[in-house]
Amino acid sequence: MAYHHKQSVDNSLGRNKADLILRGGQIVDVHSGRIKEGDIVVNGHRIVGLYDRSPAFVGSNTKIIDVSGKYVLPGFIEPHIHIESSMLTLTNFSRAVLPHGTTTVINDPHEIANVMGVRGVRQMMDEGHYTNLRFYFTIPSCVPSLSEEFETCGTFFSVEDIKSLLEEKSAIGLGEMMNYPGVIAPKIDVLAKIYETYRMRGFKKKPPIIDGHCPGLTGLELSAYINAGIMADHECSTGAELEERLAKGMFVMVRNGSYAKNTRELLEYVIENQIDTRRLMFCSDDRNPYDLLNKGHIDQTLAMAMELAKESGWKLKPFEIIRMATLNPAEFFHMPYRGRLGIGTRADITIVENLEKFNVWATLRNGELVAQKGHVVNDVQDYPYHENILNSVRIKRTFSVDDFQVRSGAKRQKVRIIEMIPGQLTTGNIIHKLEVKNGFLEADINRDILKIAVIERHRGNNNFSVGYVKGFGIKSGAVAI
Ligand SMILES: [Zn+2]
Structure with missing residues (x-):
C-alpha cells in the first residue's frame, strides 16, 4: 500500500517519467472557475501534474501533445x-x-x-x-x-x-x-x-x-x-x-x-x-x-x-x-475522480477548440487518446454477440393490408387520435372526423392523420391493434420500429 503512495509521490515529482504530457493548453478548472495556461502530466490512468512544467517529467517514451490555444476540460x-x-x-x-x-x-x-x-x-x-x-x-x-x-x-x-x-x-x-x-x-x-x-x-x-x-x-x-x-x-x-x-x-x-x-x-x-x-x-x-x-x-x-x-x-x-x-x-x-481535472483524478480529458461551439479536437479516456478531429483512434474490435441474444422478434403470423383496415358502417366517422406534441414525450388526445371509403376508414395525409399499429413481438401471441396518429409528417411509405 505504502509502495503505491511512494509511486504516486515519485510520479508527481518527475522521478518516474510521464507517459503523456498535454503541453500548453488553457486548463479549465471547474472548482475555482478559472482558466489558466499550463501542462497536464499523465502517468497510467491518472493526472499526476497540473500547470507546472518540468524537464524531469520528460523521458524517452513520454508522448507530448501540443494543445496550445485549445481548452482542456x-x-x-x-x-x-x-x-x-x-x-x-x-x-x-x-x-x-x-x-x-x-x-x-x-x-x-x-x-x-x-x-x-x-x-x-x-x-x-x-x-x-x-x-x-x-x-x-x-x-x-x-x-x-x-x-x-x-x-x-x-x-x-x-x-x-x-x-x-x-x-x-x-x-x-x-x-x-x-x-x-x-x-x-x-x-x-x-x-x-x-x-x-x-x-x-x-x-x-x-x-x-x-x-x-x-x-x-x-x-x-x-x-x-x-x-x-x-x-x-x-x-x-x-x-x-x-x-x-x-x-x-x-x-x-x-x-x-x-x-x-x-x-x-x-x-x-x-x-x-x-x-x-x-x-x-x-x-x-x-x-x-x-x-x-x-x-x-x-x-x-x-x-x-x-x-x-x-x-x-x-x-x-x-x-x-x-x-x-x-x-x-x-x-x-459519487465519482470523486471524474468530472474535474485535479492531481490524482482519472485522465478523462476533452480538448476543445473554443468554449462557444465546443468543437472537440481530441478526447482522452484513462490517459489514452480515443478520438481526434472527429474520428475515433485506438478503436476496439466489434463485440461478438452470442446467438442467444439475436432474433428476439417473435411473430407467428404473416400480415396483409387487410389486417390494417378499420371497418366502419358510417359515411364519416369520429375517431380518437393520438396527437404528437413536438419536443415532448407526452401526447394529446384529439377527435377528428375521417372519411369512410368502401366500408373502411381512410387515413388523411393532407391533415397528417396517419395509421399506427402496434404488434406484440415478445411472446408471439398474435395480438395487434391499429390506431391513428397526428403529427408524424410522412407523406408516403411506412416506418417500422
Ligand atoms: Zn429515461
Missing part, C-alpha cells in the same frame, strides 16, 4: 440515457460519442430489459467493458414500465432480478422509478425495489443512487416520492417543476433528447430566476443516430447553453454550464 458525463434508443450497440455508440468529448455514460438499459430481461442487461454490461467509453449502469426499476395490465413485455423484473444485477461491478444504483403512482400509492413491491437498493449498496459501503421520473408531480405527492428515497428527475418540462424539485432536495437532469427537448425552456427559467446550478446536469435520455452523428452529444447541449447564456449577458456563467456536464454529475454519482 474534464471529459463529459452523460448522466442518463437509454442506449437502445440510439439503435446502436454500445461499441458503435462509443464510436459515435467519443469524438464529441463524452467519456463516461450512465446507461439505463430498460429497453433491453423489456425484451430480454436479466440476460440482455448482463450482455450489455459485458460489452460495456470492451469499449473505450466508461459505462455505468442503473438497474431498470420498472419492467414493464407501469404494470402488466397495460402492456405485454418480454419479461418481468422482480426484486430478486434487480438484486442480482446490483451485484455487477458496473451497477451503480436503481434506474428511473417510472412507476411514481406505485411509489405514492404506496405499493409495497414497488417500494421493495428502492429498499433493497439502499440495503445492498449500503451493505457494500457504496452510496445508493435512486434515479427518478415524475413528470408533473407536485406538492405533497412530490414530497412523498422524494421521501421514498428518489434522488433525481429528468422529466421537468417547466421551470416551476425544476424549482420545486431543487427546493425539495432533488437533483435535476435538464434533458436535450431527440424527442424530448426541455433544455431551452428550463435554462431560460434558470437564467431569468437566477437559480443555482450546482444540482443541475445535462442528459439526453433518448438520442437517435442522426442527431448523434450530425448534431453531437453533450457538446451540442453545451453549445446551446452557451448561446443562451451569452444572449442573457452572461447571467449564467460559462463555468456553471461546463459543471453541468462534468462536476455536477460526478458529484451526484
Whole structure:
C-alpha cells in the first residue's frame, strides 16, 4: 500500500517519467472557475501534474501533445440515457460519442430489459467493458414500465432480478422509478425495489443512487416520492417543476433528447430566476443516430447553453454550464475522480477548440487518446454477440393490408387520435372526423392523420391493434420500429 503512495509521490515529482504530457493548453478548472495556461502530466490512468512544467517529467517514451490555444476540460458525463434508443450497440455508440468529448455514460438499459430481461442487461454490461467509453449502469426499476395490465413485455423484473444485477461491478444504483403512482400509492413491491437498493449498496459501503421520473408531480405527492428515497428527475418540462424539485432536495437532469427537448425552456427559467446550478446536469435520455452523428452529444447541449447564456449577458456563467456536464454529475454519482481535472483524478480529458461551439479536437479516456478531429483512434474490435441474444422478434403470423383496415358502417366517422406534441414525450388526445371509403376508414395525409399499429413481438401471441396518429409528417411509405 505504502509502495503505491511512494509511486504516486515519485510520479508527481518527475522521478518516474510521464507517459503523456498535454503541453500548453488553457486548463479549465471547474472548482475555482478559472482558466489558466499550463501542462497536464499523465502517468497510467491518472493526472499526476497540473500547470507546472518540468524537464524531469520528460523521458524517452513520454508522448507530448501540443494543445496550445485549445481548452482542456474534464471529459463529459452523460448522466442518463437509454442506449437502445440510439439503435446502436454500445461499441458503435462509443464510436459515435467519443469524438464529441463524452467519456463516461450512465446507461439505463430498460429497453433491453423489456425484451430480454436479466440476460440482455448482463450482455450489455459485458460489452460495456470492451469499449473505450466508461459505462455505468442503473438497474431498470420498472419492467414493464407501469404494470402488466397495460402492456405485454418480454419479461418481468422482480426484486430478486434487480438484486442480482446490483451485484455487477458496473451497477451503480436503481434506474428511473417510472412507476411514481406505485411509489405514492404506496405499493409495497414497488417500494421493495428502492429498499433493497439502499440495503445492498449500503451493505457494500457504496452510496445508493435512486434515479427518478415524475413528470408533473407536485406538492405533497412530490414530497412523498422524494421521501421514498428518489434522488433525481429528468422529466421537468417547466421551470416551476425544476424549482420545486431543487427546493425539495432533488437533483435535476435538464434533458436535450431527440424527442424530448426541455433544455431551452428550463435554462431560460434558470437564467431569468437566477437559480443555482450546482444540482443541475445535462442528459439526453433518448438520442437517435442522426442527431448523434450530425448534431453531437453533450457538446451540442453545451453549445446551446452557451448561446443562451451569452444572449442573457452572461447571467449564467460559462463555468456553471461546463459543471453541468462534468462536476455536477460526478458529484451526484459519487465519482470523486471524474468530472474535474485535479492531481490524482482519472485522465478523462476533452480538448476543445473554443468554449462557444465546443468543437472537440481530441478526447482522452484513462490517459489514452480515443478520438481526434472527429474520428475515433485506438478503436476496439466489434463485440461478438452470442446467438442467444439475436432474433428476439417473435411473430407467428404473416400480415396483409387487410389486417390494417378499420371497418366502419358510417359515411364519416369520429375517431380518437393520438396527437404528437413536438419536443415532448407526452401526447394529446384529439377527435377528428375521417372519411369512410368502401366500408373502411381512410387515413388523411393532407391533415397528417396517419395509421399506427402496434404488434406484440415478445411472446408471439398474435395480438395487434391499429390506431391513428397526428403529427408524424410522412407523406408516403411506412416506418417500422
Ligand atoms: Zn429515461
